[in-house]
Every structure is written in C-alpha cells, then in structure tokens.
Amino acid sequence: MSESESSNPCLSCGACCASYRVSFHWAETPPGLDESLLQRLGPQQLCMSGTAYGAPRCVALQGEIGRAVSCGVYAHRPPPCDELKPGQPQCQRARARHGLPALELRP
Ligand code: SF4
Numbered sequence: 878m879s880e881s882e883s884s885n886p887c888l889s890c891g892a893c894c895a896s897y898r899v900s901f902h903w904a905e906t907p908p909g910l911d912e913s914l915l916q917r918l919g920p921q922q923l924c925m926s927g928t929a930y931g932a933p934r935c936v937a938l939q940g941e942i943g944r945a946v947s948c949g950v951y952a953h954r955p956p957p958c959d960e961l962k963p964g965q966p967q968c969q970r971a972r973a974r975h976g977l978p979a980l981e982l983r984p
Pocket residue numbers: 886887888890891892893894961962963964967968969971972980
C-alpha cells in the first residue's frame with residue numbers, strides 16, 4: 878500500500894486485512910502503533926482489533942475491500958502485515974474469500 882495504485886494490487890484489494898487474525902507477540906509491537914487498536918489474546922499475544930472475529934476486519938483498514946483501501950497505521954503495521962506478500966497462497970485465499978480474482982504472479 879505504499880506504491881502507486883498501478884503497481885500495487887493491495888491498494889484496490891485489502892482482502893487479507895479482513896480474512897485473518899493478525900496476531901503477534903507483545904514484544905513485536907511496532908513503536909508508534911496505537912495501543913487502543915490492539916486486543917489482548919493472552920499473557921503474551923496481541924492482535925489487531927477486529928481480526929479475532931469469525932468475520933474479521935482490521936480496525937485500521939480504511940476504504941472498501943476490492944475497490945480502494947488503505948492501512949491507517951501503515952508505517953507502524955505489525956509483522957504479520959509486512960510478511961504477507963501479494964501473490965502468496967494466503968493472499969490468494971483471502972482474495973477468493975472476498976470474491977476477487979487470483980493475482981497473476983510475475984514471472
Ligand atoms: S490479499 Fe493480497 S493483494 Fe490483497 S491486500 Fe492482501 S496481499 Fe495485497
């Protein structure tokens with residue numbers, strides 16, 4: 878979500894931000910991430926609020942999935958968000974879940 882829309886499919890997607898629980902160890906919390914956007918899962922684990930539900934949607938996701946989206950905490954997003962790359966199986970599953978076509982993988 879940092880490049881131009883033409884080169885970054887995430888800007889017109891957002892499906893993974895509304896498909897998975899975005900959880901991480903408290904020690905991995907990025908500096909600057911607003912703690913009011915976090916939910917405690919246990920003594921050591923946190924997640925982005927809104928992602929622990931059966932129909933997850935991260936509270937930081939702005940916009941309409943499949944049209945135009947942005948991450949409200951992009952500069953401070955937690956590790957799972959940075960690790961999930963466009964075209965990976967998790968990405969493709971999330972897109973399918975939201976009725977979006979599979980991404981063409983670059984050669
Ligand atoms: S599901 Fe894939 S294309 Fe969509 S926002 Fe996530 S990584 Fe990007």
